Amino acid sequence: MRAQAQAGTNQTFRPTIKKLIIQYRTVLILVALMTVFTLLKPVFINPANLLSIIKNMSYVLIAGLGMTFIITLGGLDLSVGSIAAVVGVGFAMLVRGGLMPVVPAVLIVMVAAMLLGFFNGFISVKGKIEPFLVTLATMFIYRGLALTLTAGKPVPIVIPYFADVFGNGLLFNVIPSPVIISAIVFLVSWFLYRQTKFGFYVRSIGGNSEAARVAGIDVSFVKIAAYTLNGLYAFIAGLILASLFNSGLPDAGGDLALDSISGVILGGTAIAGGVGSIWGTLGGCLIMASLNNGMSLMGAQYHQQILVKGLVIILAVLMDNAFKSKQ
Amino acid sequence: MAEHILELKNISKTFPGVTALKNVSMSVKSGEVHALLGENGAGKSTLIKILSGYHEPDKGGEILIAGSPVTFKSPKDAIQASFHTIYQELTLCPHMTVAENIVLDKQDQFKGFLQKRREYQVIATRVLRELGQTEIDPNRLVKDLSIAQQQIVEIAKAIASKAKIILMDEPTSSISQSDADRLMDIIRGLKTNGVAIIYISHRLHEIGGIADRITVLRDGELVGTVNNSDVTERDLIAMMVGRELTNVYPKREVSIGDVVLRVENLASGELFKEISFEVRKGEIFGIGGLVGSKRTETLEALFGMRPITDGKMFLNGEEFFPRTPRRAIKHGIAFVTEDRKKSGLVLCLPVYENMNMVNAQQPSFAGYLNWAKLKAIADDHRKTLHIRVSRIEQIVSSLSGGNQQKVVLAKWLDFAPKVILFDEPTRGIDIGAKTEIYSIMGDLAARGAAIVMVSSELPELISVADRIMVMQEGRMKGIVSKQEVTQEHVMSLATQKTR
Numbered sequence: 001m002r003a004q005a006q007a008g009t010n011q012t013f014r015p016t017i018k019k020l021i022i023q024y025r026t027v028l029i030l031v032a033l034m035t036v037f038t039l040l041k042p043v044f045i046n047p048a049n050l051l052s053i054i055k056n057m058s059y060v061l062i063a064g065l066g067m068t069f070i071i072t073l074g075g076l077d078l079s080v081g082s083i084a085a086v087v088g089v090g091f092a093m094l095v096r097g098g099l100m101p102v103v104p105a106v107l108i109v110m111v112a113a114m115l116l117g118f119f120n121g122f123i124s125v126k127g128k129i130e131p132f133l134v135t136l137a138t139m140f141i142y143r144g145l146a147l148t149l150t151a152g153k154p155v156p157i158v159i160p161y162f163a164d165v166f167g168n169g170l171l172f173n174v175i176p177s178p179v180i181i182s183a184i185v186f187l188v189s190w191f192l193y194r195q196t197k198f199g200f201y202v203r204s205i206g207g208n209s210e211a212a213r214v215a216g217i218d219v220s221f222v223k224i225a226a227y228t229l230n231g232l233y234a235f236i237a238g239l240i241l242a243s244l245f246n247s248g249l250p251d252a253g254g255d256l257a258l259d260s261i262s263g264v265i266l267g268g269t270a271i272a273g274g275v276g277s278i279w280g281t282l283g284g285c286l287i288m289a290s291l292n293n294g295m296s297l298m299g300a301q302y303h304q305q306i307l308v309k310g311l312v313i314i315l316a317v318l319m320d321n322a323f324k325s326k327q
Numbered sequence: 328m329a330e331h332i333l334e335l336k337n338i339s340k341t342f343p344g345v346t347a348l349k350n351v352s353m354s355v356k357s358g359e360v361h362a363l364l365g366e367n368g369a370g371k372s373t374l375i376k377i378l379s380g381y382h383e384p385d386k387g388g389e390i391l392i393a394g395s396p397v398t399f400k401s402p403k404d405a406i407q408a409s410f411h412t413i414y415q416e417l418t419l420c421p422h423m424t425v426a427e428n429i430v431l432d433k434q435d436q437f438k439g440f441l442q443k444r445r446e447y448q449v450i451a452t453r454v455l456r457e458l459g460q461t462e463i464d465p466n467r468l469v470k471d472l473s474i475a476q477q478q479i480v481e482i483a484k485a486i487a488s489k490a491k492i493i494l495m496d497e498p499t500s501s502i503s504q505s506d507a508d509r510l511m512d513i514i515r516g517l518k519t520n521g522v523a524i525i526y527i528s529h530r531l532h533e534i535g536g537i538a539d540r541i542t543v544l545r546d547g548e549l550v551g552t553v554n555n556s557d558v559t560e561r562d563l564i565a566m567m568v569g570r571e572l573t574n575v576y577p578k579r580e581v582s583i584g585d586v587v588l589r590v591e592n593l594a595s596g597e598l599f600k601e602i603s604f605e606v607r608k609g610e611i612f613g614i615g616g617l618v619g620s621k622r623t624e625t626l627e628a629l630f631g632m633r634p635i636t637d638g639k640m641f642l643n644g645e646e647f648f649p650r651t652p653r654r655a656i657k658h659g660i661a662f663v664t665e666d667r668k669k670s671g672l673v674l675c676l677p678v679y680e681n682m683n684m685v686n687a688q689q690p691s692f693a694g695y696l697n698w699a700k701l702k703a704i705a706d707d708h709r710k711t712l713h714i715r716v717s718r719i720e721q722i723v724s725s726l727s728g729g730n731q732q733k734v735v736l737a738k739w740l741d742f743a744p745k746v747i748l749f750d751e752p753t754r755g756i757d758i759g760a761k762t763e764i765y766s767i768m769g770d771l772a773a774r775g776a777a778i779v780m781v782s783s784e785l786p787e788l789i790s791v792a793d794r795i796m797v798m799q800e801g802r803m804k805g806i807v808s809k810q811e812v813t814q815e816h817v818m819s820l821a822t823q824k825t826r
Contacts, residue, residue, distance in 0.1 A: 195695060195696055195698070196693070196695055196696060197688065197694040197696055198694055200680065200696060203673075204673050204684060207673035207674065207675045207676055208669075208672065208673040208674065208675075210669055210670040211669075211670050211671055211672055211673050211684070212673065212684070213632075213652055213670075214630075214632070214652055214662060214664055214670045215656075215684040215688075215738060216653040216655075216656035216657075216685060216688060217653070217684070217688065218651075218653055274673065274675040274676070275675050
């Protein structure tokens, strides 16, 4: 036993280079990627381009931050894109023709999005169904809802300041409003994840739900709360999407769930739960967004972009496993 | 041809922090039923795992089959050396047929890509007839068979592989008496065919009826091998427990106060029934019994992890039903579970977070956690409990068993529990750490907690507990006080025949 404790001591006092690489692998991949793109296309590193990268990834990052809680919990939520679509068309329909002022309309779709998230969590917990299955089903249901409400057609939003606040507006004429929103959401998420009981419970349950239960944590409540919260994240992402397009699109956010899950995984959050990082999710989303942007600059199409995106995910996870098994 | 089909020479097995087996030698003859006996933790499971290829013995040990040395690097090696193990938890594929299960580990014999259903069936029919079990249809799905029939399929599987040695681990633990009798007939039949059987059971009368020779293990060491005809059940019990009590169990004088926890006729479905006892302030109440006596389940019911279907529970004189762990904790009950990895710790989180898992649930503004404060609390625990860890930020899985157990304990200390339930508090940790755990338990009792401790280690139970309740198969077999208790007494209560 002594020997083991001793080994532990050495490990923590002499952080090897390998350990540092593991800890900062997301940053390393990001820096490497940015360096390559800058060398190939110097315009990549322009502040304006960097801002547009962050603007374009804002809704994925926001969904990814919510997804970090869900995946840390050992769950999954495939329905966020569909919730975002419901939010967009719901809002557009509520304000169409001055039916309702903006603020109550926003509040209504917010509550609706949280209810959809609550439904995911409630069915999964009380019905004892894998969240993957539940949210696979609700992904269809909520998408069907958005399509049914609009008969499949986009609903334009004719409120100019709405687009400014959530989509194409600029703060100090420089920073796009989605960047501001995602920065705020990021800080709040970090606080929630690291500094509150809720985040602690999520990490404990994801790491070992039985131990959490024995310690008196209300596992069902925390799980349902996390899915409800994820509905709120999907709501914010949905508003940004709607205002970027200036309309409620029933097919908006089709890639949102898988893109955000990819960002979370690239950020080093374990799909098995328990171990995760809000900063990592930021890094993971930045990697994907830089990849998209850099490849576009080089003239690559969406077709090639997703091809490379998939390869990068596999490489990152392989790297992860290789490091872990060597530990 | 050697007389012994299986010989073990100086088999040892050390795990980090624990020596599970020390220089065990034994031999098994063809056509003999050789019983392996020992308390929980005596080293039987480790020996089984070595024999079936899951663990390799430490260097210096030797396994001989029919006189020639073998090394089992995987379960497959063991099967190829005609050694077959039938585990307590059967390992058949429930959704496949009897015949498919019987040939599953012999696919090398069949050529070609396609399944040879007819051949499978022929083989299955032949071995089942050999065992005299013709009523089992080879085409039935295993999941539709009774447990006893599934066991026979396991045996058939071994016979079809021409197994020369069959190890059976507690084969009668979950079957009825008539099925057990039939199993004994099958075992006798195997004997006459020259198959050696290594038979593991806690049931002494059963061993008395079937075994030729008996090997007793204790604390990972060989006590001896005896002929069944030479010994009585009493002798066997003495061999199993005959251990000196040393001063690893620090005694402590604590004044015993009022009754804190009282349980009347407690039952949880069919698991356990009619359990009644009371525990006083400052008292350590032990629960003894063998594996399967439902001691853990009883603790789980007291902690709200299992429904209480009958009976009453009182805390400080007031009737109380825990319902959920959360409610139990709110009423001052703590539970140090048996399996640290399964329910005691979140292994991927650091030491200080694990220590604060209960503490963090105290009300706070907007759910804010002051980690600086919580870390300071954790660091105090590290010092008072002598937890050997360089930094409390270390991930808890990197700690040794004893230190992990102290982390589990630390989790419960801040809210001053009135009742603390301990389930096998020193399982898998070394002597030094054990002593420390006992003295922590003594401190807690001295501070007025009522302690309930389940333990399979008799010396521990006898020297730490003030009174001991012995359970057998979900029933209470008696409560013995410290003055009248002996290891033999507890063991005979735990093993006496009930049927």
